[in-house]
Amino acid sequence: MHAGPIADSIVRIEGLTKRFGAITAxxxxxxEIRRGELFALLGGSGCGKTTLLRMLAGFEVPDGGRIVIDGQDMTGVPPHLRPVNMMFQSYALFPHMDVAANVGYGLRREGVRAPEIATRVAEALEQVKLADHAARRPAQLSGGQRQRVALARALVKRPKLLLLDEPLAALDRKLREGTRFELVRLQEQLGLTFVMVTHDQEEAMSMATRLAVMNTGRVAQVGTPHEIYERPASRFVADFIGIANILEADGGWLALRPEKITLAADRPDAANTVAGKILDIAYEGDRSLYRIVTEGKGTMVVSTTNIDRMQPASFARGQEVWLGWSADAGHRVSE
Structure with missing residues (x-):
């Protein structure tokens, strides 16, 4: 999915395959994943993203292909000998241990001496802003704080690659949004490579340097959030990321985002116009979504920004309207 090798890649995955019975996951x-980036594996259930992450960690053995991390072939290398650590969705904290003991657990198992453990635990807790919570038990912490303890436990081993499996899934929506920025800021400060699995497109788009959209075990497209959204490679990617109107065009399909369309009572001055009738309106606070039955283009979705706080919706269900968009508003996609 990319043109040639990436100059500073820390992970190179080549022809990687994993089967579970008759299913090719x-x-x-x-x-390829670049050194120091926050890379997201994005896709729905069963797309293969978590299996891919587990193979990076060494928890699953590939049936074919290979993984190279920082120049070292990982074939046959067990999880504990890889320059990798994984933060699980459940956090898996020990309830009977305080925060410091939870963070230092892996180092104790490796036989690291107590003074070094204390130093590295203090450093990791400082990084996640929990230095004053070292003596607390997990039950005394909020969901966001427990997540940061799990992150500190992963960071304390100083991995070259940090793997995060749905890292924000256990948090409520408001906390999830704030934690996104925390994670991105921490990743930038550390200069560490994060590889994150998520099914949440908004999460991937707002956090990732680059992302891979996965579908049925394959990578559908790799790119920056902007590239994936504005220049989807296929109908699948266009449909999966955000909302897209897929229109027939000469020699293919055109993906047209709802915000690229002008909604008007009179025919607009645009390269492309179509008449229609409003079928449904969804008010979403910052924007309104209109589903419109058009003449010859099927049902289309248009979004408008709700700028004026006091202004009620300009359009009503059942109203006849016009849609217009510029010649370069859409992007041609493959099947």
Missing amino acids: VDSVDL
């Missing part, structure tokens, strides 16, 4: 995936 990961199907000949080629992928």
Whole structure:
């Protein structure tokens, strides 16, 4: 999915395949991840993203292909000998241990001496802003704080690659939004490579340097959030990321985002126009979504920004309207 090798890649995945019986969970995936980036594996249930992450960690053995991390072939290398650590969705904290003991657990198991453990635990807790919570038990912490303890436990081993499995899934929506920025800021400060699995497109788009959209075990597209949204490679990617109107065009399909369309009572001065009738309106606070039955283009979705706080909706259900968009508003996609 990319043109040639990436100059400073820390992970190189070549022809990676994993089968579970008759099911091919990961199907000949080629992928490179750059040093110091926050890379997201994005896709729905069963797309292969978590299996791919577990193979990076060493918890699953590939049926084909190979993984190279920082120049070292990981074939046959067990999890504890890889320069990788994983933060699980459940956090898996020990309830009977305080925060410091939870963070230092992996180092104790490796036989690291107590003075060094104390130093590294203090450093990791400082990084996640929990230095004053070292003596607390997990039950005394909020969901966001427990997540940061799990992150500190992963960071304390100083991995070259940190793997995060749905890291924000256990948090409520408001806390999830705030924690996104915390994670991105921490990743930038540390200069560490994060690889994150998520099914939440908004999460991936707002956090990732680059992302891979996965579908049925394969990588559908790799790119920056802007590239994936504005220039989707296929109908699948266009449909999966945000909302897209898929229109027939000469020699293919055109993906047209709802915000690229002008909604008007009179025919607008635009390269492309179509008449229609409003079927449904969804008020979403910052924007309103209109589903419109058009003449010859099927049902289309248009979004408008709700700028004026006091202004009620300009359009009503059942109203006849016009849609217009510029010649370059859409993006041609493959099947």
